[in-house]
Amino acid sequence: MAPFLSQYVWTWLAYTIAGLVHIALIINLVAVGALIFIWLERKISGRIQDRLGPTRVGGKFGWLQTLADGIKLLTKEDLMPAGADGFLFKIAPYVSFCAAIAAYIAIPFAGGDLPWIAQRLNTGVFFVLAVLGLEVFGVILAGYSSASKWSLFGAMREAAQVVSYEVPLGMCVVVPVLIAGSLDMVVIGDRQAGWFTNWLIFHDPFTFITFWVYFTCATASVNRAPFDLAEAESELVAGFHTEYSGLRWSFFFMAEYGSMFSVSLLAAILFLGGWHGPIPITDFLGLSSENGMVAGYVGQLIGATNVILKGTIGVCVMMWVRWTLPRLRIDQVMTTCLKYCTPIAAVMFLGATLWQLKMPDRNFFGVLPVNLSVYEISEGQPPIQFPEIPQDKPTTDQVAKTSDNDIPRKAL
Amino acid sequence: MEGIYWPSFFFWLFSGITCSFAVAVLVSTNIVRMAFYLVLSLAGAAGLMFLAGADFVGAMQLLIYVGGTLVLLIFGVMLTSQERFVEMKTMAGDWVKGFLAGGALLFVLIYAAFSIPVWRGMERTAAEAVPVTHTVTPIAMGLLGARTDAPDRPGYLLPFEIVSVHLLVVLIGAAYLARAKRTRTIESN
Numbered sequence: 001m002a003p004f005l006s007q008y009v010w011t012w013l014a015y016t017i018a019g020l021v022h023i024a025l026i027i028n029l030v031a032v033g034a035l036i037f038i039w040l041e042r043k044i045s046g047r048i049q050d051r052l053g054p055t056r057v058g059g060k061f062g063w064l065q066t067l068a069d070g071i072k073l074l075t076k077e078d079l080m081p082a083g084a085d086g087f088l089f090k091i092a093p094y095v096s097f098c099a100a101i102a103a104y105i106a107i108p109f110a111g112g113d114l115p116w117i118a119q120r121l122n123t124g125v126f127f128v129l130a131v132l133g134l135e136v137f138g139v140i141l142a143g144y145s146s147a148s149k150w151s152l153f154g155a156m157r158e159a160a161q162v163v164s165y166e167v168p169l170g171m172c173v174v175v176p177v178l179i180a181g182s183l184d185m186v187v188i189g190d191r192q193a194g195w196f197t198n199w200l201i202f203h204d205p206f207t208f209i210t211f212w213v214y215f216t217c218a219t220a221s222v223n224r225a226p227f228d229l230a231e232a233e234s235e236l237v238a239g240f241h242t243e244y245s246g247l248r249w250s251f252f253f254m255a256e257y258g259s260m261f262s263v264s265l266l267a268a269i270l271f272l273g274g275w276h277g278p279i280p281i282t283d284f285l286g287l288s289s290e291n292g293m294v295a296g297y298v299g300q301l302i303g304a305t306n307v308i309l310k311g312t313i314g315v316c317v318m319m320w321v322r323w324t325l326p327r328l329r330i331d332q333v334m335t336t337c338l339k340y341c342t343p344i345a346a347v348m349f350l351g352a353t354l355w356q357l358k359m360p361d362r363n364f365f366g367v368l369p370v371n372l373s374v375y376e377i378s379e380g381q382p383p384i385q386f387p388e389i390p391q392d393k394p395t396t397d398q399v400a401k402t403s404d405n406d407i408p409r410k411a412l
Numbered sequence: 413m414e415g416i417y418w419p420s421f422f423f424w425l426f427s428g429i430t431c432s433f434a435v436a437v438l439v440s441t442n443i444v445r446m447a448f449y450l451v452l453s454l455a456g457a458a459g460l461m462f463l464a465g466a467d468f469v470g471a472m473q474l475l476i477y478v479g480g481t482l483v484l485l486i487f488g489v490m491l492t493s494q495e496r497f498v499e500m501k502t503m504a505g506d507w508v509k510g511f512l513a514g515g516a517l518l519f520v521l522i523y524a525a526f527s528i529p530v531w532r533g534m535e536r537t538a539a540e541a542v543p544v545t546h547t548v549t550p551i552a553m554g555l556l557g558a559r560t561d562a563p564d565r566p567g568y569l570l571p572f573e574i575v576s577v578h579l580l581v582v583l584i585g586a587a588y589l590a591r592a593k594r595t596r597t598i599e600s601n
Contacts, residue, residue: 012418088445122546123471130475133482137451140485144444159486166479183548338587 022118034257076246083147093251096138100258110303124185146243154239158230171345172214189274196278197364206351218263225322264314275303430456447485
């Protein structure tokens with residue numbers, strides 16, 4: 001976008017405008033997403049508990065309930081305990097919120113030659129994981145600075161939980177990276193082009209199990225029930241946000257819903273085909289950038305809808321789990337992580353590696369051959385020039401011939 | 413505005429963030445605030461790495477150093493539950509010793525940086541002509557044993573394997589040491 005704009009205005013202005021547009025889109029996605037998800041959560045929890053949920057505000061279904069809540073929160077008094085560390089107390093919600101929205105910088109919403117992504121990073125998955133781990137800082141600072149025992153206990157629980165669950169989460173994420181042969185999320189998404197049989201969740205039995213382990217760990221790492229020990233209301237009042245009120249409290253909630261959505265988007269892109277629907281409608285209709293700009297745009301729009309829909313379904317499953325399962329004890333949380341999730345993830349990683357070694361070009365549990373055209377989607381960058389390598393190394397010789405995209409696949 | 417070289421501007425911005433929060437770590441006396449300033453300082457360093465095009469190192473910086481500060485923060489919170497650690501005062505002698513050690517290191521680094529001619533800054537036109545390269549694939553290939561920058565030299569497969577096996581040993585050892593000790597219980601029927 002910035003190179004396009006810089007034809008018309010000064011370069012510095014073009015880059016500023018492009019950056020601001022991206023920021024505005026991301027913040028709106030998180031904020032409007034939170035608005036919808038809070039309403040959805042109320043409705044779903046109501047239905048699960050045989051209630052109606054909100055019904056009045058905004059006519060049918062109470063769809064304006066969250067907006068009314070937001071106005072109520074805006075008018076609430078911003079309280080701070082007398083013994084609190086003022087600076088940290090005030091800054092903690094913003095730390096959480098910033099970490100939650102910063103992850104969206106590297107998440108693509110449509111792929112192809114001109115992906116819809118704020119900043120395409122060569123290390124996209126890695127960056128998202130790293131940034132998502134930073135959200136816990138806000139929680140710990142909030143817990144510490146509130147000068148309240150409930151808050152401190154909640155924060156310490158959250159810290160222990162997040163630090164442990166990052167290990168299996170990272171191991172699960174490595175599996176799709178291994179199969180796609182890239183850390184770039186656009187490449188991983190486009191690896192799954194075509195029918196749903198190409199989705200990485202159906203790549204082999206190991207990825208199928210890895211997906212469920214990933215989803216469990218993601219639920220735990222964004223601190224949702226049944227892993228919501230940091231805010232266990234039956235024991236800790238409200239955990240780390242006990243002392244917060246008004247808008248600062250709602251920032252914590254926006255951060256929570258933002259990170260829920262981002263781990264769901266990550267699951268959708270890594271395992272569930274990303275912007276490629278179960279049926280490749282855009283391919284049938286020829287909606288790609290080769291058939292003109294408008295067709296390409298419509299195709300990208302359908303792709304973005306696909307991603308957002310899959311992410312929303314992921315969030316809904318998290319809500320369903322939350323209102324179905326009871327909360328775990330802290331020792332059960334640790335047991336789940338260290339005795340179940342981590343070993344399962346490690347074995348699945350090993351299994352996926354061996355599977356990739358034995359059947360490198362098969363999809364859908366090894367039944368279907370990979371359509372090799374998926375590897376030809378350009379990475380949007382000049383391929384790295386591999387130097388001439390002496391002939392006595394067979395593997396590296398192969399590497400020198402292939403494009404940037406499928407090196408690890410061949411090298412394995 | 414056209415005269416400003418924007419990469420330099422962002423370099424000064426990020427280095428300013430890094431350095432000012434590093435100073436804030438020194439000046440602050442509350443241990444949790446110190447850890448928080450350290451997070452911001454290290455995040456600024458990650459920004460510098462992204463700016464330099466080393467996005468893998470930048471993401472590493474975020475994951476390892478910024479994320480690792482988390483543990484520091486947790487210990488800070490744990491320590492401040494005891495009264496005598498809430499405020500940490502630095503003695504005057506410690507300031508002198510600190511400045512001596514830090515100043516010596518700074519002198520060595522600056523001397524090294526300015527004595528190597530390749531590390532001198534290049535002209536703006538030359539800097540703009542440098543192509544953007546991505547670093548992940550060369551790093552991965554280097555760790556697998558094939559250097560893309562210098563193909564006639566050996567890769568880093570052996571060090572990589574040694575480090576990974578070492579880390580695995582450390583992880584298993586930590587889990588073994590941290591597990592609950594089983595005591596033999598006498599069953600009474």
